Amino acid sequence: xxxxxxxxxxxxxxxxxxxxxxxxxxxxxxxxxxxxxxxxxxxxxxxxxxxxxxxxxxxxxxxxxxxxxxxxxxxxxxxxxxxxxxxxxxxxxxxxxxxxxxxxxxxxxxxxxxxxxxxxxxxxxxxxxxxxxxxxxxxxxxxxxxxxxxxxxxxxxxxxxxxxxxxxxxxxxxxxxxxxxxxxxxxxxxxxxxxxxxxxxxxxxxxxxxxxxxxxxxxxxxxxxxxxxxxxxxxxxxxxxxxxxxxxxxxxxxxxxxxxxxxxxxxxxxxxxxxxxxxxxxxxxxxxxxxxxxxxxxxxxxxxxxxxxxxxxxxxxxxxxxxxxxxxxxxxxxxxxxxxxxxxxxxxxxxxxxxxxxxxxxxxxxxxxxxxxxxxxxxxxxxxxxxxxxxxxxxxxxxxxxxxxxxxxxxxxxxxxxxxxxxxxxxxxxxxxxxxxxxxxxxxxxxxxxxxxxxxxxxxxxxxxxxxxxxxxxxxxxxxxxxxxxxxxxxxxxxxxxxxxxxxxxxxxxxxxxxxxxxxxxxxxxxxxxxxxxxxxxxxxxxxxxxxxxxxxxxxxxxxxxxxxxxxxxxxxxxxxxxx
Numbered sequence: 001x002x003x004x005x006x007x008x009x010x011x012x013x014x015x016x017x018x019x020x021x022x023x024x025x026x027x028x029x030x031x032x033x034x035x036x037x038x039x040x041x042x043x044x045x046x047x048x049x050x051x052x053x054x055x056x057x058x059x060x061x062x063x064x065x066x067x068x069x070x071x072x073x074x075x076x077x078x079x080x081x082x083x084x085x086x087x088x089x090x091x092x093x094x095x096x097x098x099x100x101x102x103x104x105x106x107x108x109x110x111x112x113x114x115x116x117x118x119x120x121x122x123x124x125x126x127x128x129x130x131x132x133x134x135x136x137x138x139x140x141x142x143x144x145x146x147x148x149x150x151x152x153x154x155x156x157x158x159x160x161x162x163x164x165x166x167x168x169x170x171x172x173x174x175x176x177x178x179x180x181x182x183x184x185x186x187x188x189x190x191x192x193x194x195x196x197x198x199x200x201x202x203x204x205x206x207x208x209x210x211x212x213x214x215x216x217x218x219x220x221x222x223x224x225x226x227x228x229x230x231x232x233x234x235x236x237x238x239x240x241x242x243x244x245x246x247x248x249x250x251x252x253x254x255x256x257x258x259x260x261x262x263x264x265x266x267x268x269x270x271x272x273x274x275x276x277x278x279x280x281x282x283x284x285x286x287x288x289x290x291x292x293x294x295x296x297x298x299x300x301x302x303x304x305x306x307x308x309x310x311x312x313x314x315x316x317x318x319x320x321x322x323x324x325x326x327x328x329x330x331x332x333x334x335x336x337x338x339x340x341x342x343x344x345x346x347x348x349x350x351x352x353x354x355x356x357x358x359x360x361x362x363x364x365x366x367x368x369x370x371x372x373x374x375x376x377x378x379x380x381x382x383x384x385x386x387x388x389x390x391x392x393x394x395x396x397x398x399x400x401x402x403x404x405x406x407x408x409x410x411x412x413x414x415x416x417x418x419x420x421x422x423x424x425x426x427x428x429x430x431x432x433x434x435x436x437x438x439x440x441x442x443x444x445x446x447x448x449x450x451x452x453x454x455x456x457x458x459x460x461x462x463x464x465x466x467x468x469x470x471x472x473x474x475x476x477x478x479x480x481x482x483x484x485x486x487x488x489x490x491x492x493x494x495x496x497x498x499x500x501x502x503x504x505x506x507x508x509x510x511x512x513x514x515x516x517x518x519x520x521x522x523x524x525x526x527x528x529x530x531x532x533x534x535x536x537x538x539x540x541x542x543x544x545x546x547x548x549x550x551x552x553x554x555x556x557x558x559x560x561x562x563x564x565x566x567x568x569x570x571x572x573x574x575x576x577x578x579x580x
Contacts, residue, residue: 003308011092012132015085022081023140028074030144032067034152037282039063041275048274079137086133093125093311100315106388107347108317115198120314123193124307131304138290138297145290149283156276160263164255164284171251172291178240178247179298185236187306192230199226204469241299252288259284320390327407330414331399334493334523337362337385338397344384354380356546362539364399365521369537369554371529371564376543378527379420379498385525386417386496416492416522420499422483424471429456430463432471433485442489449515450485451508452478477504484512495522501533509533531568540564 012019043060101109101117153161203210203219210219259281266272272280342358345351355377362368370378384391387403396403403411424432430443443463447453455478459465471479480500487495495516501509513533516524526537534540535554542550542557542564550562557564 003312004305007128007131007308011089011128012085012136015088018081018085019136022078022137023144025074025078025081026137026141026144029071029078030141030148032071032074033145033286034148034283036064036067036071037279037286038152039067040282041273041279043275044278045273045275078141082137082140083133086129086131086136089132090125090129093128094121096315097121097125097311104314104317104319105390106383107320107390110348112314113194113198115196115201116194117314118201119190119194119197120307120310124190124310127300127304127307128311130300131308135297135300135304138293138300142290142294142297145287149287153280153283156280157263157266157272160259160266160272160280163258163262164280167251167254167258168287168291171247172294174247175294176298179302182237182240182299182302185233185240186303187309189230189233189237190306190310192226192233196223196226196230199223252285252292255284255288256281321408322390322393322404323406323408327410328401328405330406330410331493334365334521335399336364336366337368337494337523337525338400339381339385340395340397342381342384342391342395344380344389344391344395346380346389354546355384358541358543358546358548360539360541360548360551362523362525365523366538367524367526367536369534369540370525370527370543371531371534371540371567372543372549375545377546378543380546381543382417382496382498382525382527386415386494387411388417413490414492415494415496416487416490417496418483418487418498418500420502420527422479422486424467424474424479424482426466426469428461428464428466429459429482432467432482433489435486435489437490443485446485446488449488450481451504451511451515452481452485455481477508480504481508481512493522495524497524497526497528499527499529501528501530506532529567531564531571 039060043057043064046054046056046060097120150161150165153164199219199222203223210216259277263272263277263280267274267277339358339360342355343353344355345353358377358381360368370381372378380389383389384396385403387396387406387408390404393404394402398406398411433443433446444453447456447463456463456465465473467473467482471482474482480502481504484497484500487497501512504512509530509532513536517536526534528534531554537554539551540554540557541548542562544563550557550564558568559565
């Protein structure tokens with residue numbers, strides 16, 4: 001309940017005037033609805049007067065007509081006044097969720113698959129919209145309907161009111177018991193929906209691979225299993241819901257019996273008029289509707305509680321920002337980098353170190369080449385330097401300042417990070433490179449630096465060519481060079497390149513290396529398993545199984561026995577054979 005109160009204070013209270021106006025319209029709606037039966041009663045009683053009752057009958061009929069029209073107006077207005085804040089709350093929740101996802105560190109987001117985040121941003125946010133609009137309206141409407149209907153019934157007969165309210169109260173209590181059991185079921189539904197969403201998203205993204213390996217049946221079977229789990233959860237909710245509706249329906253039916261069995265003799269004895277008995281029947285029927293709807297409203301309330309809990313798992317945790325509240329300024333020129341006894345383990349496996357005591361220094365404006373076999377910790381080292389993951393205190397220094405103390409937002413602006421597998425949007429080449437910043441001149445400048453210009457000129461739509469989902473329309477080398485151009489397009493003092501030359505040929509690689517050497521003087525960190533790309537680095541670090549094996553310049557490493565010289569000789573022989 002505390003969670004719901006926090007949600008109401010943050011998102012619903014700013015729209016309190018809307019809710020108050022909607023409540024006023026609901027008061028008018030329910031007052032008119034419970035007053036109409038009284039005029040019907042007057043009209044029925046006037047029938048006994050014969051011709052003398054004609055004026056009263058006409059007057060009652062006219063009043064019912066006018067009040068019925070008024071009900072349409074005020075009921076519609078009440079829904080507009082309640083549902084509009086629901087939509088506005090939905091927009092604010094989505095904005096806050098998106099902002100929370102953007103400010104979180106990768107270590108936090110790694111816990112949530114993309115499909116699960118999509119599910120939370122869609123179905124869970126929708127439930128909060130229903131809570132802020134439809135559910136709020138239902139609760140207020142039910143309270144007012146019960147209060148005003150009971151008032152009118154008590155004015156006519158307290159005894160008969162007690163008899164007809166009792167079955168409804170029992171039915172409502174039984175419905176609440178069913179609703180209480182819905183909470184874990186609704187959570188299971190939402191988790192299953194997220195699982196289905198994640199599998200579908202993964203399948204769409206990897207459709208080319210699925211087709212290439214003829215794995216359609218496997219993916220289809222896995223989807224069916226997840227869909228069956230989702231269906232079973234929905235059926236469990238349906239079984240509970242089936243138990244709610246008939247209970248109140250039976251209570252309403254039993255009330256008809258009570259009205260005839262108890263109200264009939266009271267009418268004969270003169271305690272009630274015939275019109276009042278008819279009004280009683282109408283009021284009981286009217287009261288059954290809001291109570292039956294209340295069981296559904298409470299079900300939505302439970303679902304919203306579950307959705308709010310799932311959303312707060314993303315929005316409430318604060319990002320890991322050791323630089324706050326007093327972040328250090330970021331250097332305004334290419335900095336020197338010092339790695340000192342860096343030991344690192346990922347948060348999800350804290351007992352498994354990926355880097356073991358790595359130490360190396362990169363001069364300001366210099367280049368650090370990083371070489372090593374797969375799984376040696378190269379990408380992890382870059383992530384610590386770019387602070388995608390926070391390294392231990394004092395392990396990474398930028399111009400002598402702990403990288404953890406630097407303003408993270410400013411540091412991210414100062415670092416151009418090109419990952420090993422960069423994501424390309426289903427947009428044009430130009431949009432993928434500039435990401436909404438810069439101009440056409442800047443685009444062609446970085447396209448030339450990334451050796452991408454000849455490929456662009458050959459495309460039918462040039463820079464406006466669509467790359468397809470995740471760059472599907474481009475070759476592997478073109479995707480890498482597009483990502484490289486994106487990194488070069490933004491101002492930076494540190495350039496981090498994670499094996500971005502693996503899919504290009506030797507000639508293009510040399511062109512790219514030459515372009516990067518002429519591209520200003522940022523402090524550069526370059527991972528590559530092609531040693532020809534590292535030979536001009538100021539210092540080269542050799543990693544193996546998370547440990548620093550060797551450091552030195554290209555000439556120094558080639559001059560002494562070791563994995564670097566062995567690899568260099570094999571690659572040089574391969575290049576000579578390819579040239580022959």
